[in-house]
Amino acid sequence: MNTKKKILITPLNWGLGHATRCIPIIKALEYYNFEPIIASDGVALALLKKEFPHLICLELPAYNIEYASNGKNFKWKLLAQMPKMFMAINKEKRAINTIISAYNIDGLISDNRLGSFSKSIPSVFITHQLNVLSGKTSWLTTKVHLNYIKKYAACWVPDVNKFPNLSGKLGHLKNPLDNVKYIGPLSRINKKELPKKYDLMVILSGPEPQRTLLEEKLIKELQEYPEQILFVKGVIQSEQKNWEENQFTYFNFMNSEQLETAFNESEVVLCRSGYTTVMDLAKLGKKAFFIPTPGQYEQEYLAKKYKKEGIAPCSKQEKFTIQKLSKIEVYKGLQDFSTEIDWKNLFILFQTLKQSWNMMLFNSFTIITNFDNNFIIHKIFNTYFSCPVFFSIFNGIFDQISNYLLNFF
Numbered sequence: 001m002n003t004k005k006k007i008l009i010t011p012l013n014w015g016l017g018h019a020t021r022c023i024p025i026i027k028a029l030e031y032y033n034f035e036p037i038i039a040s041d042g043v044a045l046a047l048l049k050k051e052f053p054h055l056i057c058l059e060l061p062a063y064n065i066e067y068a069s070n071g072k073n074f075k076w077k078l079l080a081q082m083p084k085m086f087m088a089i090n091k092e093k094r095a096i097n098t099i100i101s102a103y104n105i106d107g108l109i110s111d112n113r114l115g116s117f118s119k120s121i122p123s124v125f126i127t128h129q130l131n132v133l134s135g136k137t138s139w140l141t142t143k144v145h146l147n148y149i150k151k152y153a154a155c156w157v158p159d160v161n162k163f164p165n166l167s168g169k170l171g172h173l174k175n176p177l178d179n180v181k182y183i184g185p186l187s188r189i190n191k192k193e194l195p196k197k198y199d200l201m202v203i204l205s206g207p208e209p210q211r212t213l214l215e216e217k218l219i220k221e222l223q224e225y226p227e228q229i230l231f232v233k234g235v236i237q238s239e240q241k242n243w244e245e246n247q248f249t250y251f252n253f254m255n256s257e258q259l260e261t262a263f264n265e266s267e268v269v270l271c272r273s274g275y276t277t278v279m280d281l282a283k284l285g286k287k288a289f290f291i292p293t294p295g296q297y298e299q300e301y302l303a304k305k306y307k308k309e310g311i312a313p314c315s316k317q318e319k320f321t322i323q324k325l326s327k328i329e330v331y332k333g334l335q336d337f338s339t340e341i342d343w344k345n346l347f348i349l350f351q352t353l354k355q356s357w358n359m360m361l362f363n364s365f366t367i368i369t370n371f372d373n374n375f376i377i378h379k380i381f382n383t384y385f386s387c388p389v390f391f392s393i394f395n396g397i398f399d400q401i402s403n404y405l406l407n408f409f
Helices: 023-031 042-051 071-079 082-102 135-149 210-224 256-265 275-284 297-308 322-330 343-351 354-364 375-384 388-408
Strands: 006-011 035-040 057-059 107-111 123-126 154-157 180-182 198-203 229-232 242-245 248-251 266-271 287-290
Touching: 006 023, 006 082, 023 035, 023 042, 023 343, 035 042, 035 082, 042 057, 154 343, 198 210, 198 256, 210 229, 210 322, 229 256, 256 266, 256 275, 266 275, 266 322, 275 297, 287 297, 287 322
Parallel strands: 006 035, 006 107, 035 057, 107 123, 123 154, 154 180, 198 229, 198 266, 229 248, 266 287
Antiparallel strands: 242 248
């Protein structure tokens, strides 16, 4: 008889970062005799299927978001798709409840998925963004995000609760929440002493069409690069492909084991400033050059933070040239903040019996939102602002109507 407790893992399908940082969590769950069940969509689900072919992998409703080719139009493009997002989130909530019932789920870990939460079982939220940057309305997006986080039994932040750290003001509050726990950076990569094979490693990720636009720009710019280049496109396909052209060695994608080797065989790395990539680079103490995804406040903040701290240079996508790579040598590179993650202690939450959990919720669950004055506003805020992915799209709108919204606080 299978007595393992089943834990549902639901990473957001926004590039590959949310899925890849769930890999060490899934491995830890297996080590401590839990049965992980994976649920996501798109490339995030495809990647985890390849990493864990022996596990149950379920498909959640996709948001099917179309992204702007111009970073300045990023939030407006997403705003136009709000009705579609709303329907997908509601479908996801129903799908989660169905999965919990059908597979007798004992606990849930959501990496930034809006519809992944249940009152009936211990639910954990993973984020490195407690403060959500959205320009002039950062105070508002942060406030609503924290209200959302309070619903969960725990919020795991993949960083250290001290200075220096990796996430900066994104992951650190002046007034911490009671359910927030800093678990240390998450990385599937380990440092190895291997001979250097590539002078430059390019690794791409993130939403389309920005991933393709950066790929095309970098291939053109790096034609005159004199040394060997490993170019990982970050395109998850049914079969892995690799080929060589001049100084380039191309891969459409790599699994975790291959990436670990590639990182250790490369002198420097050129990539986005996504937080999951940053955690991998920090684990290895690598030098890097960052090109943040246009329009994403989080990546722009991190790239500027590391530049200011003398860790790594950066450039806007449209302004990048091959000559800028020479700046890498004057920066100190990323620092390893890795700590021994106490998985056993973190997973104690999931040892709670469902009946005990339900009774505890019945006795102590309280309303955590301040938007009681208007049901419609309450619904909008909890749906559309409950994840960092969608926060930045409201910057322009809230610049005009924030004073009006204050009436509902």
